[in-house]
Amino acid sequence: AMAFIIRSALVKNRSLWLPGLSAVRAVSSPGGPTPPFTTLSVSQPATAVTHIELHRPEKRNAMNKAFWREMVECFTQIAEDPDCRVVVVSGAGDVFTAGIDLMDMASEVLQPEGDDMARTSWNMRRIIAKYQETFSVIERCPKPVVVAVQGACVGGGVDLITACDIRLCTQDAWFQVKEVDIGLAADVGTLQRLPKVIGSRSLVNELALTARKMYADEAKESGLVSRVFPDKEAMLAGALEMAGEIAGRSPVAVQGTKVNLIYSRDHSVAEGLNYMATWNMSMLQTEDVMKSAAASMEKKSPKTITFSKL
Numbered sequence: 048a049m050a051f052i053i054r055s056a057l058v059k060n061r062s063l064w065l066p067g068l069s070a071v072r073a074v075s076s077p078g079g080p081t082p083p084f085t086t087l088s089v090s091q092p093a094t095a096v097t098h099i100e101l102h103r104p105e106k107r108n109a110m111n112k113a114f115w116r117e118m119v120e121c122f123t124q125i126a127e128d129p130d131c132r133v134v135v136v137s138g139a140g141d142v143f144t145a146g147i148d149l150m151d152m153a154s155e156v157l158q159p160e161g162d163d164m165a166r167t168s169w170n171m172r173r174i175i176a177k178y179q180e181t182f183s184v185i186e187r188c189p190k191p192v193v194v195a196v197q198g199a200c201v202g203g204g205v206d207l208i209t210a211c212d213i214r215l216c217t218q219d220a221w222f223q224v225k226e227v228d229i230g231l232a233a234d235v236g237t238l239q240r241l242p243k244v245i246g247s248r249s250l251v252n253e254l255a256l257t258a259r260k261m262y263a264d265e266a267k268e269s270g271l272v273s274r275v276f277p278d279k280e281a282m283l284a285g286a287l288e289m290a291g292e293i294a295g296r297s298p299v300a301v302q303g304t305k306v307n308l309i310y311s312r313d314h315s316v317a318e319g320l321n322y323m324a325t326w327n328m329s330m331l332q333t334e335d336v337m338k339s340a341a342a343s344m345e346k347k348s349p350k351t352i353t354f355s356k357l
């Protein structure tokens with residue numbers, strides 16, 4: 048199925064995708080996690096596009112200890128990789144993720160070490176900060192991240208997707224801020240980011256306080272996702288096509304857009320404009336502007352331009 052999906056995206060973007068075809072075959076790992084990772088399958092389905100697949104389908108991609116660490120390692124590499132301009136995140140199997148691995152969390156999260164309450168609490172704080180980092184690295188990564196959700200997206204899954212830049216889902220997808228059901232306040236990003244993704248504060252409160260499921264249509268209507276696809280195959284084809292559109296544009300422009308959108312989300316308009324001016328006083332001097340403007344004047348797509356690596 049993946050070969051078909053990649054092929055259909057390739058057909059639509061031949062000029063961009065064909066040079067990367069050999070790379071796709073060289074790095075794809077259809078069989079399972081990509082070593083040294085044990086929970087992630089990482090491939091390059093097209094030029095400048097990295098695909099990360101959560102890969103524990105037999106456990107519904109539940110987030111075990113290795114996952115929390117491997118996501119940080121993976122995104123740290125991606126942030127610095129000039130051959131990657133955009134990331135697609137998806138889940139293997141029928142379910143995006145069942146959230147935190149409830150069998151694995153007991154040892155670390157529920158039994159922090161320490162000689163007294165202060166030391167135990169301090170250790171707990173470090174553990175929580177480490178878990179938060181797993182999704183904060185997605186937001187800090189200057190490359191846009193498109194996430195594609197099928198089936199369940201539970202607990203930690205919502206923390207994950209709210210740190211991504213573009214959310215897509217299938218018609219059978221559902222989302223659940225499940226944490227109150229397991230006796231905790233969501234603490235790795237949902238309570239901080241979901242209110243900035245969904246316009247309605249009331250809806251966010253309802254979802255987080257009742258742990259009710261939100262299905263695809265409501266997710267679209269509320270703005271949690273921007274597109275709903277009939278099935279996983281169509282969604283992955285759509286995600287890869289979108290990634291191709293992004294990867295074909297100037298990385299200076301694309302990464303500057305992501306960084307400034309996130310900065311503006313968390314600051315006043317005046318602060319955002321000030322940051323933007325400081326950003327662009329150097330970035331506007333890129334050769335990409337002249338190249339892109341010339342192509343635009345000639346009514347050519349920016350995807351016809353070869354941009355230097357960033």
Ligand SMILES: CCC/C=C/C=C/C(=O)SCCNC(=O)CCNC(=O)[C@H](O)C(C)(C)COP(=O)(O)OP(=O)(O)OC[C@H]1O[C@@H](n2cnc3c(N)ncnc32)[C@H](O)[C@@H]1OP(=O)(O)O
Nearest residue numbers: 105106107109145146147148149150178199202203225226
């Ligand atoms: C500092 C920490 C911060 C992080 C906090 C995060 C919190 C959260 O994520 S809260 C949410 C926790 N997750 C859940 O409560 C979901 C539990 N799972 C389910 O409800 C269902 O599995 C699901 C609806 C996702 C899928 O149902 P399906 O019928 O397709 O599969 P199952 O037969 O239930 O499961 C298949 C095997 O996967 C194992 N599994 C599923 N979820 C988890 C999980 N969260 N942790 C560990 N293992 C999980 C399940 O045990 C089955 O395994 P096996 O029996 O060996 O086949």
